[in-house]
Amino acid sequence: MQSLPAMHTLLNAPCFAQGYDRAVLKVLANAMLAECRQNQRAYADLAQWCTQLQARYHALLAPPFKKVYNATGVLLSTNLGRAPLETNALRELEILSGYVDLEVDLERATRFERAFQAQNLLKVLFNSPDALILNNNASALVLVASVFAPKAKRKQTLLSYGQLVEIGGGFRAHELLESVTNLKLVGSTNKTYVRDYKNACSDCSALIASVHWSNFSMEGFVASVPPKSLFSLAQERGLIFYEDLGSVQSLEHAQKALKHAHLLSFSADKLLGSVQAGIVLGDRAHIEALRAHPLYRAFRVDKITLFLLTKTLQDYVQGRKTPIEIFLAQDRDALLNKALKLHRALSALEGLKCFVIPTQARIGGGVEGGVLESFGVQIQAKIEAKTLYHALYARGVAGVVRAKGVVLDVYALFERDMDAVARIVQDTLEMPV
Numbered sequence: 001m002q003s004l005p006a007m008h009t010l011l012n013a014p015c016f017a018q019g020y021d022r023a024v025l026k027v028l029a030n031a032m033l034a035e036c037r038q039n040q041r042a043y044a045d046l047a048q049w050c051t052q053l054q055a056r057y058h059a060l061l062a063p064p065f066k067k068v069y070n071a072t073g074v075l076l077s078t079n080l081g082r083a084p085l086e087t088n089a090l091r092e093l094e095i096l097s098g099y100v101d102l103e104v105d106l107e108r109a110t111r112f113e114r115a116f117q118a119q120n121l122l123k124v125l126f127n128s129p130d131a132l133i134l135n136n137n138a139s140a141l142v143l144v145a146s147v148f149a150p151k152a153k154r155k156q157t158l159l160s161y162g163q164l165v166e167i168g169g170g171f172r173a174h175e176l177l178e179s180v181t182n183l184k185l186v187g188s189t190n191k192t193y194v195r196d197y198k199n200a201c202s203d204c205s206a207l208i209a210s211v212h213w214s215n216f217s218m219e220g221f222v223a224s225v226p227p228k229s230l231f232s233l234a235q236e237r238g239l240i241f242y243e244d245l246g247s248v249q250s251l252e253h254a255q256k257a258l259k260h261a262h263l264l265s266f267s268a269d270k271l272l273g274s275v276q277a278g279i280v281l282g283d284r285a286h287i288e289a290l291r292a293h294p295l296y297r298a299f300r301v302d303k304i305t306l307f308l309l310t311k312t313l314q315d316y317v318q319g320r321k322t323p324i325e326i327f328l329a330q331d332r333d334a335l336l337n338k339a340l341k342l343h344r345a346l347s348a349l350e351g352l353k354c355f356v357i358p359t360q361a362r363i364g365g366g367v368e369g370g371v372l373e374s375f376g377v378q379i380q381a382k383i384e385a386k387t388l389y390h391a392l393y394a395r396g397v398a399g400v401v402r403a404k405g406v407v408l409d410v411y412a413l414f415e416r417d418m419d420a421v422a423r424i425v426q427d428t429l430e431m432p433v
């Protein structure tokens with residue numbers, strides 16, 4: 001192994017003479033030196049050490065996010081930030097460059113609950129007696145089970161084997177539940193009956209939980225218990241019935257579900273089309289119990305979330321569509337026109353074969369709803385499909401590899417972005433790697 005440079009040699013290299021914070025450089029350089037010692041290798045010369053150190057320094061200062069053009073045909077993808085947000089609301093966020101009345105009543109000069117307005121909007125929109133806003137829906141699972149069936153008090157939560165679901169990124173709702181409650185699994189993978197829940201009930205049982213399936217369905221020899229029956233059973237036995245909806249298809253859908261549950265929860269950044277947050281709905285006493293638990297302090301939202309969520313809910317009151325709703329309202333003609341527009345921009349490019357094809361888009365994000373008929377532009381260049389896919393991805397165009405080409409599904413592409421996508425395809429063809 002080549003010898004490693006001394007710290008002062010690195011830090012005093014001419015390239016770091018200006019515009020670098022020495023303390024930061026030193027931490028980065030130390031990490032590089034440690035890595036080299038561990039891996040028994042070293043960079044060839046001082047110039048390479050400097051280039052690598054510079055790259056790590058600049059990576060720290062890169063913009064937090066890069067723009068992605070979502071041509072995957074999946075509307076809600078946790079990896080891509082789920083729901084796009086409304087432009088005007090984001091502009092108004094500027095008010096946060098100063099102080100705001102987050103927790104004060106200006107007229108009375110007294111302290112005030114931070115989420116009051118957003119909660120009121122939720123109560124009105126969902127016709128719910130009370131509402132609570134948390135960081136995400138995962139927090140809702142943890143908080144509900146912590147309050148109503150805590151492990152520390154040997155309380156049990158009943159959950160069907162058919163609802164042991166992995167949603168994405170290794171996330172499993174039942175594992176969250178298990179961290180705070182004793183899970184009593186009932187039924188079987190494909191079939192669960194009311195009698196399974198009844199037989200499982202004991203003095204320890206306190207909560208019946210129902211977790212919505214993610215992106216999968218079961219067919220054939222299957223049976224599950226409708227929420228209505230679980231709610232009745234819970235009432236009969238003095239238990240709480242809580243439904244994790246995952247997302248809401250519509251306000252009506254959640255309103256209906258609320259009729260048969262003590263509590264329900266969903267993510268605000270799935271079909272509601274807002275920022276990441278967890279919404280819990282239910283009656284006063286149960287929501288109040290959640291609000292009174294110390295964990296609520298750990299799960300409550302900050303002013304940025306609250307501002308943007310409130311703006312989305314106000315859009316619902318005023319009948320203004322969220323970006324997600326606008327996508328979902330696209331009909332066949334609109335989608336075909338988008339595909340033709342993209343095709344027009346792409347067919348001008350040299351060395352590219354492209355044609356419009358019908359595709360099947362999906363909502364994604366653990367939301368049911370089957371396939372969405374859509375269109376895409378399949379592109380084929382001289383380079384291999386996988387190489388093209390990666391080269392596009394690296395420039396922020398996320399498509400799908402299909403047969404010999406890459407498909408750019410237009411479902412979740414904004415009309416305004418078609419030319420930008422075509423330009424990136426052009427750049428990619430000129431310099432694939």
Ligand SMILES: *Cc1c(COP(=O)(O)O)cnc(C)c1O
Nearest residue numbers: 136137138212244245246267366
């Ligand atoms: C997405 C999802 C969650 C997790 O929601 P987050 O807001 O991402 O924490 C929980 N349960 C179900 C059924 C989901 O679909």
